Amino acid sequence: MTKTLTPEGAIKQAGLGWDGSAWHKLVMLWGYSDRYAESASNLSMPAGISNVNCTAVPAGEVWKVSGATIVVISATCSEFRPAFDAGGVTIPISNVLAPVSGQLYPFVFDATLKAGDFMLGRFYGMTLNDDAYVIVFGYKMKVAE
Numbered sequence: 001m002t003k004t005l006t007p008e009g010a011i012k013q014a015g016l017g018w019d020g021s022a023w024h025k026l027v028m029l030w031g032y033s034d035r036y037a038e039s040a041s042n043l044s045m046p047a048g049i050s051n052v053n054c055t056a057v058p059a060g061e062v063w064k065v066s067g068a069t070i071v072v073i074s075a076t077c078s079e080f081r082p083a084f085d086a087g088g089v090t091i092p093i094s095n096v097l098a099p100v101s102g103q104l105y106p107f108v109f110d111a112t113l114k115a116g117d118f119m120l121g122r123f124y125g126m127t128l129n130d131d132a133y134v135i136v137f138g139y140k141m142k143v144a145e
Helices: 009-012
Strands: 016-018 023-025 036-043 050-053 061-073 079-086 089-092 103-112 118-126 131-144
Touching: 016 061, 036 050, 036 061, 036 079, 050 131, 061 079, 061 118, 079 103, 089 118
Parallel strands: none
Antiparallel strands: 016 023, 036 131, 050 118, 061 103, 061 131, 079 089, 079 118
């Protein structure tokens, strides 16, 4: 006995898509492929304003970043901001004024990064050789090319 699917059943039950002549199994456009967790640091920051950059998203992937933790070991840091770089434009997520040295500052957000984008922490008022840490997490998705 052959089961005939309605168009609605083909889409919802079998995950098929119509190409104009036949139903085919759809490729996964968005979906989990791996977790993303990274720790970036600079243990000898320059004085003034500086960034700690994370890894750039490779071609063929999209990363959903859902949070970050930032720590600074400095008596002079006046502010820091978790942010992401989208095609050369830095987009801040939040900021902390007068951070306490050694304190963990968690941030929860939702950022979608494409190939070439990366997370970063921007630090202000640093003294030479201060320490800064940026920890980010979320998940990776493969994208059909």
